[in-house]
Amino acid sequence: MKNAVVLLSGGVDSTTSAYIAKSSGYGIYALSFDYKQRHRIEIECAKKIARQLEAKQHLIISFDMSSIGGSALTSDIEVPKNRPNKTGEIPVTYVPARNTIFLSFALAWAEVLSIEDIFIGANAIDYSGYPDCRPQYLEAFESMANLATKVAVEGKLRFRINAPLLKLKKSEIIKKGNELGVDFASTWSCYNPISKDGIIYACGVCDSCLFRIEAFKSNDIEDPIRYL
């Protein structure tokens, strides 16, 4: 059986990407990160999803990106609300080099497991303008990965960065996830979770909530998570 290392944040994109890998016949080695992100609740979602996917292993790696900062997700910079995300500018929710760090750990694990395929839920269409979600970036990472590692240099493995959502609209991702049986109640998208009376709600107004809400609406599917 072929296997894949799958980056799994617990969001809709990485979850759908993991379900695509699963439905393509891959055994799933799920990889999540606790990087002191504002929305660490997503890790609990990732755990649920890894169980639902019957992942062969779910590894959670912890490090402190708040010591580096520079993002609304890892520092006290405010998460933008109700902003029209049509300007083309890269927003403050961008986390410097985050996908590069995530993919680097995925590469390390893939090498140890002798796995060639790495899946990432990167998306370059209805996305937030992040540079590390573009095809040219992912291609450059793949080239680098095949020069970086013992197994690639020895010709034993050739790493592939698979980004099956790269050219899908957010609404198409929800549609695909729905077809594949994703339990959307187990996913988390909100950058700025709000706790009230012991319940954690999605804010409903950050970029990530706005994209999610619109995509569910356009599919005429009810979004099962709680918004404030």
Place this chain on the structure above:
Amino acid sequence: MKNAVVLLSGGVDSTTSAYIAKSSGYGIYALSFDYKQRHRIEIECAKKIARQLEAKQHLIISFDMSSIGGSALTSDIEVPKNRPNKTGEIPVTYVPARNTIFLSFALAWAEVLSIEDIFIGANAIDYSGYPDCRPQYLEAFESMANLATKVAVEGKLRFRINAPLLKLKKSEIIKKGNELGVDFASTWSCYNPISKDGIIYACGVCDSCLFRIEAFKSNDIEDPIRYL
């Protein structure tokens, strides 16, 4: 004043690379990693060296690479002793994707600090056969880095991976470090430190010790650290 993010393990190579950056006029932002390596004592050395270099900041990032394993430095695989390192094969002390992970964090920090120059003590001559110490790898990382990041995509910064030791022999590195005033007593090279009667000794027989001992000898410089 120009600044650099400098990967500083506490070894002779990264220390000499940091001194080269310092002597070239860079302010030093030193970056070290506690990745549960067998020779974590090197972090204490890195702290001393950062102070000696008057680093503007010394950031230590912690994560657990033993959960990934696959190396004699992060798992219970034994560190080879007295091996003739002439076979050209990549030894078990290779840590999968380690430099890629380290450089990725360096890239994140450099972006936040608006610093273009990253220094790494990689060396492709008298080295241990690690694929992520070769020029083609470092070039590929640099290309990827300039596609990965907001500041590069916006044309504000262009990241450079500087590897000033890349083509030096180990003996030439010691010579250079000596000229620049490196305090070798504050450096650590041994992969397999041995504690005895409350003192930590270098083993003297791992690859890293063998390279170090030979290089000091050929420079006719006394190595001030303790060997078992």
